């Protein structure tokens with residue numbers, strides 16, 4: 001059924017002749033599986049799973065109908081026509097959950113319609129995007145619920161991670177729609193909230209019913225649409241722009257009450273000390289960004305008292321925290337000479353898109369970001385962003401040291417930067433957490449059980465245990481020993497289907513195509 005299964009070593013066993021007919025029949029009843037696909041039995045594998053403090057060698061894992069049905073150090077028996085994987089020398093982990101992604105446009109493309117070149121690049125990206133997540137071992141994504149029209153395109157791809165989604169809402173005229181051309185704003189966030197306090201500048205669009213755009217009506221609609229959480233933005237602007245419309249305190253209170261009533265976790269975009277304080281005071285459930293804009297508290301090293309106090313408040317209120325270190329790093333990467341030459345890019349970025357990034361039109365956002373930091377040369381611009389990013393890294397480490405569990409979210413793509421790419425950024429987020437001084441076991445938990453628990457998914461995901469969805473990874477190195485283990489993925493197991501990693505890589509450019517760089 002699945003072509004990838006053919007890549008897997010299959011072996012037939014001879015029936016033991018000594019068994020009596022009755023015993024054989026009983027055994028067959030126990031293990032046969034006439035309705036579903038063939039069993040998958042992974043033998044003699046080392047399990048690395050967050051419920052165990054260390055690696056568990058020589059385990060056998062039986063998978064049937066997309067779920068784990070047995071885990072044992074004793075020999076397990078699979079059904080007829082089972083697929084066997086020799087797990088010796090391999091580490092079996094839960095698949096990674098990236099709890100902050102957007103099925104936006106391709107990273108780095110301007111929001112312009114009716115352009116044939118951009119259209120074909122978008123289509124190439126849409127085909128590769130889910131595969132790029134899987135290529136990097138991401139078997140579950142939590143999508144933030146903006147641009148709902150792009151969800152179906154992601155799920156229509158034959159191979160894609162399990163999709164869990166939030167519902168996004170925003171006050172009319174607020175971030176992120178403030179950055180979009182007018183014709184995209186309502187499409188991007190149809191479930192916007194009408195904020196009467198902002199009405200003079202941001203009136204209700206003609207024909208819209210204000211009763212449909214109250215906090216309560218919007219949250220009810222998102223819940224009915226199947227959202228597992230609600231994401232809002234507490235953002236008044238970046239740099240010189242700091243007068244974007246925000247939710248009033250009253251609206252924020254109503255959003256909090258409506259999400260509680262519906263049992264939906266409330267997620268907040270906020271990454272500066274002033275806006276994160278608003279989010280913490282409002283008792284949101286998860287901050288979907290770390291704090292890197294320290295404003296008047298900015299410092300080249302350490303964590304100043306005001307930031308430390310804020311981080312202690314996050315810990316005391318048990319608010320979930322996604323450091324999203326890649327957001328600022330993906331901006332600094334615009335100015336790195338080697339970004340587009342990184343061999344990992346060719347694995348996740350379709351060749352025509354990679355070539356387009358290097359052309360002058362592909363550099364538009366880089367030039368926009370350069371202007372935002374005073375029009376400085378590449379190296380200076382890169383260092384400006386690296387410095388902001390290092391504040392985010394220090395904050396994450398400080399919070400970890402308080403004993404706060406981290407959540408993994410890459411926020412791909414966080415901006416129209418070619419510096420952020422699906423899957424690869426999930427890996428690079430883990431690598432940056434490690435570079436921040438956060439120990440590998442804590443990063444492993446962030447990517448697996450912490451994310452599953454935070455979003456109420458731990459019945460299905462987060463560990464290698466009987467009953468869970470068989471979204472698993474076979475690695476050739478132990479992720480508790482090196483973060484690079486996440487680049488040594490041998491197979492991805494998606495609901496029991498075995499996928500060889502290289503089959504997910506973006507197609508290479510035709511040999512006849514001339515690269516533009």
Ligand SMILES: [Zn+2]
Pocket residue numbers: 100102144411414
């Ligand atoms: Zn985001």
